[in-house]
Amino acid sequence: MAEETRNAEQHQPEDDLVLVDRVVSGDRRAFEALVRVHERRIFRVTLAILGNAEDAEEAMQDAFVKAFRHIDQFRRESRFTTWLTRIAVNEALQKRQARKNTVSLDEVAEAEVQVLPHRSQRWHEDPEKLYGKQEVRTMVEDAIQSLPPIYRETFVLRDVEGLRAEEAAEILGLTLPAIKSRLLRARLLMREALAARLEETPPFSKRVLITASRMRDMVAIKLMKAVGQ
């Protein structure tokens, strides 16, 4: 089936509607195609809210099951992505509330987070070239995970998933000014967090030189021992 062989990048919002129609009219397998397209997004969202992969997995599963069982309630007033993301956010927030081992939204007054940029060094023109893409990805993931939950979820919805500010506000039950205020802080915190990692980790090329230098020393020591020095 054409829709099912497309990858997520090629997938368009209209394709979602075709698949939703098929599911509603009884073709249950079409739901698998929807899952394939959206699983990464939903995992990132639940991970952003819950902060660990185990809980995120459970919330993701529950969200897809709920979406399947209530798909006839999707009214097309918003994009399918927004509807599905809202379900996942609700599942994750309920789990977080039940778990009560992270600070709740109410407990973190936004004013408490001081966001005054203190790193004002320029960055390398192309950090991915300097460190390698995988290493930069790990730094980005660590930096996102280091954000306080309310900023992490805002950042992921808006800047990782690319939702519009209005959509992110609707999903999180916030006003537009509130989401924009959180987004500003989230971006400033994220800039600081990533800057810290980029500044503190020596690039791959430098690590290769350090390793080569250590190996050269070891070889020299062994040679000296071998010749009885």
Place this chain on the structure above:
Amino acid sequence: MRTLDCREVLDNLSDYIDGDGSDELRKAIERHISRCGRCRVIFDTTGKMLKIVTDVEPFEVPLGVSARLYARLEKVLSEK
């Protein structure tokens, strides 16, 4: 001509990056940035950070997580 201090410029950073805000505000921000090296770096690196985040596509679904999701869905989709 409107002038802004660093705090005001920083408060509007996010809107500026998203292309929001009036022309007058955007021009006032650009004037400030052209003179203030610190704000220029903060704007520049925030934009870079957003580009890097988009480029690296963080957080893949681990294979086991994906497999367990499809296994659970298989049961749900097979329900009568």
